[in-house]
């Protein structure tokens with residue numbers, strides 16, 4: 001079993017999981033035909049499905065703890081053959097208390113990234129991380145709160161908007177330092193404000209992808225765009241630039257949707273770029 005923790009300089013990164021979601025490859029990547037998958041069978045789970053981890057990352061650095069993304073949470077969601085709601089127990093099993101979290105950074109406002117932002121307690125909604133400031137990309141706030149009246153975006157009303165009313169949420173825009181070790185890196189396209197997170201410490205760096213990429217195969221096929229990308233061309237461009245940057249900077253490449261724990265390095269073999277798990 002690969003370790004669920006790793007280090008970048010003096011920063012410790014802990015991989016956490018809320019569960020997993022299964023997708024049909026043809027639903028998830030509608031523009032990729034079935035024949036392509038035959039040559040990439042190693043990317044698929046038994047039954048020919050895409051099995052996606054619902055990962056979050058805690059980063060201990062400089063005496064503070066940040067959490068990147070908060071899973072699907074305990075609510076109802078439209079996914080078959082999937083399991084979620086495990087983040088709280090996973091954090092407990094890895095010795096991280098919710099009151100320890102100083103900052104919660106949300107890469108984008110899809111439902112599988114905000115689910116443990118709040119919980120219902122004594123008939124009201126309260127932050128699940130009581131001592132945290134929450135950071136959300138402004139372009140996603142603008143887009144998703146506009147749709148919050150629709151039933152499929154009810155989660156925005158429960159998991160995102162109350163935090164603004166409580167004064168616990170800050171909007172981020174552009175490349176922006178959030179703590180001394182964490183910087184928001186805009187990688188738009190999956191959603192308008194989609195943001196990856198750069199972690200730096202003692203001359204080393206890691207990048208938490210968010211949904212700039214969902215499967216390791218996109219390290220090579222940066223043009224593979226999932227149905228969920230709101231602007232596929234912009235997403236392709238962001239993904240290509242991000243992978244080029246990570247390759248150039250020898251970044252640790254950290255993904256919540258790649259196979260857990262989601263820590264890997266980029267390598268070249270016969271001209272193809274691969275993500276290799278640590």
Ligand SMILES: [Zn+2]
Pocket residue numbers: 110112113211257
């Ligand atoms: Zn996602």
